[in-house]
Amino acid sequence: MRAELIDGKAIAATIRGEIARDVAALTARGVVPGLAVVLVGDDAASATYVGAKEKASVEAGMKGGTIRLPASTSQQELLALVERLNGDPAVHGILVQMPLPKHIDPDTVIRHIRPDKDVDGFHPENVGKLLIGHTDGFVSCTPAGVIELLVRSGVDTRGAEAVIIGRSNIVGKPMAALLVQGRAGGDATVTVCHSRTKDLAAHTRRADILIAAIGRAEMITGDMIKPGAVVIDVGMNSVPDATKAKGSRLCGDVHFASAVEVASKITPVPGGVGPMTIAMLLRNTVRAAERTLG
Numbered sequence: 248m249r250a251e252l253i254d255g256k257a258i259a260a261t262i263r264g265e266i267a268r269d270v271a272a273l274t275a276r277g278v279v280p281g282l283a284v285v286l287v288g289d290d291a292a293s294a295t296y297v298g299a300k301e302k303a304s305v306e307a308g309m310k311g312g313t314i315r316l317p318a319s320t321s322q323q324e325l326l327a328l329v330e331r332l333n334g335d336p337a338v339h340g341i342l343v344q345m346p347l348p349k350h351i352d353p354d355t356v357i358r359h360i361r362p363d364k365d366v367d368g369f370h371p372e373n374v375g376k377l378l379i380g381h382t383d384g385f386v387s388c389t390p391a392g393v394i395e396l397l398v399r400s401g402v403d404t405r406g407a408e409a410v411i412i413g414r415s416n417i418v419g420k421p422m423a424a425l426l427v428q429g430r431a432g433g434d435a436t437v438t439v440c441h442s443r444t445k446d447l448a449a450h451t452r453r454a455d456i457l458i459a460a461i462g463r464a465e466m467i468t469g470d471m472i473k474p475g476a477v478v479i480d481v482g483m484n485s486v487p488d489a490t491k492a493k494g495s496r497l498c499g500d501v502h503f504a505s506a507v508e509v510a511s512k513i514t515p516v517p518g519g520v521g522p523m524t525i526a527m528l529l530r531n532t533v534r535a536a537e538r539t540l541g
Contacts, residue, residue: 255515281338287325307529451472
Protein backbone atom coordinates (compact mmCIF):
# COMPACT_ATOMS: atom_id res chain seq x y z
CA MET A 248 0.00 0.00 0.00
CA ARG A 249 1.37 3.39 -0.99
CA ALA A 250 1.89 6.02 1.68
CA GLU A 251 -0.62 8.80 2.23
CA LEU A 252 0.77 12.16 1.11
CA ILE A 253 1.02 14.87 3.75
CA ASP A 254 -0.02 17.92 1.74
CA GLY A 255 2.05 20.78 3.07
CA LYS A 256 0.56 23.24 0.59
CA ALA A 257 -2.98 22.55 1.78
CA ILE A 258 -2.08 22.64 5.46
CA ALA A 259 -0.07 25.85 5.01
CA ALA A 260 -3.01 27.42 3.17
CA THR A 261 -5.27 26.62 6.13
CA ILE A 262 -2.79 28.17 8.57
CA ARG A 263 -2.37 31.25 6.39
CA GLY A 264 -6.15 31.64 6.45
CA GLU A 265 -6.02 31.57 10.25
CA ILE A 266 -3.21 34.12 10.16
CA ALA A 267 -5.18 36.46 7.88
CA ARG A 268 -8.07 36.30 10.36
CA ASP A 269 -5.73 37.20 13.23
CA VAL A 270 -4.15 40.02 11.22
CA ALA A 271 -7.59 41.46 10.53
CA ALA A 272 -8.41 41.35 14.25
CA LEU A 273 -5.16 43.11 15.12
CA THR A 274 -5.65 45.71 12.41
CA ALA A 275 -9.08 46.49 13.86
CA ARG A 276 -7.31 47.27 17.12
CA GLY A 277 -4.87 49.60 15.41
CA VAL A 278 -1.87 47.26 14.98
CA VAL A 279 -0.84 46.04 11.53
CA PRO A 280 1.82 43.32 11.85
CA GLY A 281 4.99 44.36 10.06
CA LEU A 282 7.71 42.07 8.74
CA ALA A 283 11.01 43.47 7.50
CA VAL A 284 13.11 41.13 5.38
CA VAL A 285 16.72 42.11 4.66
CA LEU A 286 18.45 40.66 1.59
CA VAL A 287 22.17 41.28 1.16
CA GLY A 288 23.66 40.45 -2.23
CA ASP A 289 22.16 38.85 -5.31
CA ASP A 290 21.95 35.14 -4.51
CA ALA A 291 19.23 33.84 -6.83
CA ALA A 292 17.78 31.26 -4.44
CA SER A 293 17.64 33.80 -1.60
CA ALA A 294 15.89 36.31 -3.85
CA THR A 295 13.25 33.69 -4.70
CA TYR A 296 12.66 32.84 -1.03
CA VAL A 297 12.46 36.51 -0.06
CA GLY A 298 9.97 37.23 -2.82
CA ALA A 299 7.74 34.39 -1.64
CA LYS A 300 7.87 35.64 1.96
CA GLU A 301 7.01 39.19 0.95
CA LYS A 302 4.10 38.01 -1.23
CA ALA A 303 2.71 35.81 1.55
CA SER A 304 2.88 38.57 4.16
CA VAL A 305 1.06 41.04 1.91
CA GLU A 306 -1.61 38.45 1.08
CA ALA A 307 -2.20 37.97 4.81
CA GLY A 308 -2.82 41.71 5.24
CA MET A 309 0.53 42.42 6.86
CA LYS A 310 3.07 45.08 6.03
CA GLY A 311 5.73 43.15 4.16
CA GLY A 312 8.77 45.04 3.04
CA THR A 313 12.08 43.82 1.65
CA ILE A 314 15.23 45.87 2.08
CA ARG A 315 17.75 44.95 -0.61
CA LEU A 316 21.40 45.75 -0.02
CA PRO A 317 24.40 45.24 -2.32
CA ALA A 318 26.87 42.42 -1.64
CA SER A 319 29.45 45.08 -0.83
CA THR A 320 27.50 46.17 2.26
CA SER A 321 29.79 46.12 5.30
CA GLN A 322 28.97 44.28 8.50
CA GLN A 323 28.72 47.59 10.36
CA GLU A 324 26.28 48.96 7.80
CA LEU A 325 24.10 45.88 8.15
CA LEU A 326 24.21 46.05 11.95
CA ALA A 327 23.25 49.71 11.82
CA LEU A 328 20.22 48.81 9.71
CA VAL A 329 19.24 46.07 12.15
CA GLU A 330 19.43 48.58 14.99
CA ARG A 331 17.12 50.97 13.13
CA LEU A 332 14.63 48.16 12.56
CA ASN A 333 14.90 47.16 16.22
CA GLY A 334 13.76 50.65 17.15
CA ASP A 335 10.97 50.95 14.57
CA PRO A 336 7.58 50.35 16.26
CA ALA A 337 5.96 49.52 12.91
CA VAL A 338 8.33 46.56 12.47
CA HIS A 339 7.34 43.57 14.61
CA GLY A 340 9.49 40.95 12.93
CA ILE A 341 12.98 41.11 11.44
CA LEU A 342 14.46 38.47 9.14
CA VAL A 343 17.94 38.74 7.68
CA GLN A 344 18.06 36.27 4.80
CA MET A 345 20.89 33.74 4.88
CA PRO A 346 23.43 33.09 3.51
CA LEU A 347 25.22 36.40 3.91
CA PRO A 348 28.33 37.50 1.99
CA LYS A 349 31.45 35.87 3.42
CA HIS A 350 32.74 39.09 5.02
CA ILE A 351 29.67 39.29 7.30
CA ASP A 352 29.43 37.05 10.38
CA PRO A 353 25.87 35.65 10.57
CA ASP A 354 26.04 34.95 14.32
CA THR A 355 26.91 38.58 15.04
CA VAL A 356 23.97 39.74 12.96
CA ILE A 357 21.54 37.31 14.61
CA ARG A 358 22.64 38.42 18.07
CA HIS A 359 21.91 42.05 17.13
CA ILE A 360 18.26 41.35 16.31
CA ARG A 361 16.05 42.00 19.32
CA PRO A 362 14.80 38.63 20.62
CA ASP A 363 11.20 39.88 20.61
CA LYS A 364 11.56 40.67 16.87
CA ASP A 365 13.58 37.55 15.99
CA VAL A 366 10.77 35.80 14.10
CA ASP A 367 13.29 33.38 12.56
CA GLY A 368 13.90 31.96 16.05
CA PHE A 369 17.70 31.95 15.83
CA HIS A 370 18.67 34.37 18.61
CA PRO A 371 20.34 32.55 21.53
CA GLU A 372 17.61 33.78 23.90
CA ASN A 373 14.89 32.17 21.80
CA VAL A 374 16.91 28.98 21.34
CA GLY A 375 17.40 28.80 25.10
CA LYS A 376 13.69 29.24 25.77
CA LEU A 377 12.93 26.39 23.38
CA LEU A 378 15.38 24.07 25.10
CA ILE A 379 13.98 24.65 28.58
CA GLY A 380 10.38 24.39 27.40
CA HIS A 381 9.26 28.01 27.64
CA THR A 382 6.60 28.93 25.10
CA ASP A 383 7.04 32.70 25.03
CA GLY A 384 9.98 32.65 22.59
CA PHE A 385 10.06 32.15 18.84
CA VAL A 386 10.82 28.75 17.35
CA SER A 387 12.79 28.24 14.14
CA CYS A 388 10.21 28.18 11.36
CA THR A 389 11.00 24.91 9.58
CA PRO A 390 10.96 22.68 12.70
CA ALA A 391 7.82 24.46 13.91
CA GLY A 392 6.26 23.73 10.53
CA VAL A 393 7.15 20.04 10.79
CA ILE A 394 5.38 19.81 14.16
CA GLU A 395 2.29 21.40 12.63
CA LEU A 396 2.38 18.88 9.78
CA LEU A 397 2.54 16.00 12.24
CA VAL A 398 -0.20 17.31 14.52
CA ARG A 399 -2.58 18.32 11.73
CA SER A 400 -2.04 15.02 9.93
CA GLY A 401 -3.08 13.07 13.01
CA VAL A 402 0.36 11.63 13.76
CA ASP A 403 0.65 10.66 17.44
CA THR A 404 4.16 11.56 18.58
CA ARG A 405 3.72 10.43 22.19
CA GLY A 406 6.19 7.65 22.92
CA ALA A 407 7.12 7.39 19.25
CA GLU A 408 10.68 6.65 18.16
CA ALA A 409 11.67 9.77 16.22
CA VAL A 410 14.90 9.78 14.25
CA ILE A 411 16.26 13.06 12.87
CA ILE A 412 18.99 12.97 10.24
CA GLY A 413 20.92 16.23 10.47
CA ARG A 414 22.12 18.33 13.40
CA SER A 415 22.00 21.88 12.04
CA ASN A 416 21.03 24.84 14.20
CA ILE A 417 18.30 25.64 11.68
CA VAL A 418 16.51 22.28 11.63
CA GLY A 419 18.08 19.29 13.38
CA LYS A 420 18.75 20.65 16.86
CA PRO A 421 15.52 22.66 17.31
CA MET A 422 13.58 19.75 15.79
CA ALA A 423 14.91 17.46 18.52
CA ALA A 424 14.08 20.03 21.20
CA LEU A 425 10.48 20.31 19.98
CA LEU A 426 9.89 16.57 19.77
CA VAL A 427 10.92 15.97 23.39
CA GLN A 428 8.68 18.70 24.83
CA GLY A 429 5.81 17.52 27.02
CA ARG A 430 3.02 18.90 24.84
CA ALA A 431 1.22 18.32 21.53
CA GLY A 432 3.68 17.22 18.90
CA GLY A 433 6.15 16.13 21.57
CA ASP A 434 6.76 13.35 24.11
CA ALA A 435 8.77 11.43 21.52
CA THR A 436 11.96 9.46 22.11
CA VAL A 437 14.47 11.23 19.89
CA THR A 438 17.66 10.13 18.15
CA VAL A 439 19.74 12.64 16.18
CA CYS A 440 21.93 11.18 13.44
CA HIS A 441 24.64 13.01 11.50
CA SER A 442 27.73 12.56 9.33
CA ARG A 443 29.58 10.69 12.08
CA THR A 444 26.77 8.29 12.90
CA LYS A 445 27.75 4.62 12.53
CA ASP A 446 25.34 2.37 10.62
CA LEU A 447 22.78 5.05 9.81
CA ALA A 448 20.31 2.54 8.42
CA ALA A 449 20.16 0.69 11.75
CA HIS A 450 18.81 3.89 13.32
CA THR A 451 16.45 4.86 10.52
CA ARG A 452 14.86 1.39 10.34
CA ARG A 453 13.56 1.65 13.89
CA ALA A 454 12.04 5.11 13.47
CA ASP A 455 8.28 5.51 13.77
CA ILE A 456 8.85 9.08 12.61
CA LEU A 457 11.79 9.76 10.31
CA ILE A 458 12.82 13.35 9.59
CA ALA A 459 15.49 13.85 6.92
CA ALA A 460 17.30 17.20 6.95
CA ILE A 461 20.79 16.56 5.62
CA GLY A 462 20.91 18.29 2.25
CA ARG A 463 21.93 15.20 0.27
CA ALA A 464 19.68 14.33 -2.62
CA GLU A 465 17.68 11.10 -2.24
CA MET A 466 20.09 9.66 0.29
CA ILE A 467 17.38 7.89 2.32
CA THR A 468 15.99 4.96 0.36
CA GLY A 469 12.99 2.74 0.99
CA ASP A 470 15.07 -0.10 2.42
CA MET A 471 16.21 2.26 5.19
CA ILE A 472 12.66 2.94 6.36
CA LYS A 473 10.58 0.99 8.86
CA PRO A 474 7.33 -0.28 7.27
CA GLY A 475 4.51 2.05 8.30
CA ALA A 476 6.78 4.89 9.39
CA VAL A 477 5.91 8.56 8.91
CA VAL A 478 8.54 10.23 6.73
CA ILE A 479 9.13 13.99 6.75
CA ASP A 480 11.50 15.18 4.03
CA VAL A 481 12.99 18.60 4.81
CA GLY A 482 15.50 18.44 1.95
CA MET A 483 15.38 20.66 -1.11
CA ASN A 484 17.98 19.71 -3.71
CA SER A 485 18.40 20.46 -7.39
CA VAL A 486 19.60 17.50 -9.44
CA PRO A 487 20.24 17.16 -13.20
CA ASP A 488 17.28 15.91 -15.23
CA ALA A 489 17.44 16.00 -19.02
CA THR A 490 13.67 15.46 -19.26
CA LYS A 491 12.96 18.85 -17.69
CA ALA A 492 13.02 22.14 -19.58
CA LYS A 493 15.43 23.61 -17.03
CA GLY A 494 17.66 20.55 -17.23
CA SER A 495 17.14 19.89 -13.52
CA ARG A 496 14.48 18.98 -10.98
CA LEU A 497 13.89 19.47 -7.28
CA CYS A 498 14.04 16.51 -4.95
CA GLY A 499 14.32 15.86 -1.26
CA ASP A 500 16.75 13.96 0.94
CA VAL A 501 14.47 10.92 0.64
CA HIS A 502 14.23 8.74 -2.48
CA PHE A 503 10.50 9.26 -2.85
CA ALA A 504 9.71 6.46 -5.31
CA SER A 505 11.01 3.75 -3.00
CA ALA A 506 9.99 5.39 0.29
CA VAL A 507 6.35 5.88 -0.73
CA GLU A 508 5.98 2.10 -1.02
CA VAL A 509 7.08 1.56 2.59
CA ALA A 510 5.94 4.52 4.67
CA SER A 511 2.41 5.13 5.99
CA LYS A 512 2.61 8.90 5.48
CA ILE A 513 5.18 10.99 3.60
CA THR A 514 5.78 14.59 2.57
CA PRO A 515 6.50 15.31 -1.09
CA VAL A 516 9.21 17.64 -2.40
CA PRO A 517 8.22 20.23 -3.41
CA GLY A 518 4.90 20.82 -1.67
CA GLY A 519 5.63 19.35 1.73
CA VAL A 520 7.67 21.15 4.38
CA GLY A 521 8.57 24.20 2.26
CA PRO A 522 5.20 25.99 2.36
CA MET A 523 5.03 25.46 6.13
CA THR A 524 8.22 27.42 6.74
CA ILE A 525 6.71 30.62 5.37
CA ALA A 526 3.45 30.01 7.23
CA MET A 527 5.32 29.72 10.53
CA LEU A 528 7.26 32.91 9.78
CA LEU A 529 3.98 34.77 9.35
CA ARG A 530 2.58 33.23 12.53
CA ASN A 531 5.64 34.32 14.51
CA THR A 532 5.27 37.85 13.18
CA VAL A 533 1.62 37.98 14.24
CA ARG A 534 2.59 36.76 17.71
CA ALA A 535 5.22 39.48 17.92
CA ALA A 536 2.62 42.10 16.98
CA GLU A 537 0.11 40.74 19.50
CA ARG A 538 2.61 41.24 22.30
CA THR A 539 2.80 44.98 21.65
CA LEU A 540 -0.80 45.26 22.86
CA GLY A 541 0.28 44.21 26.34
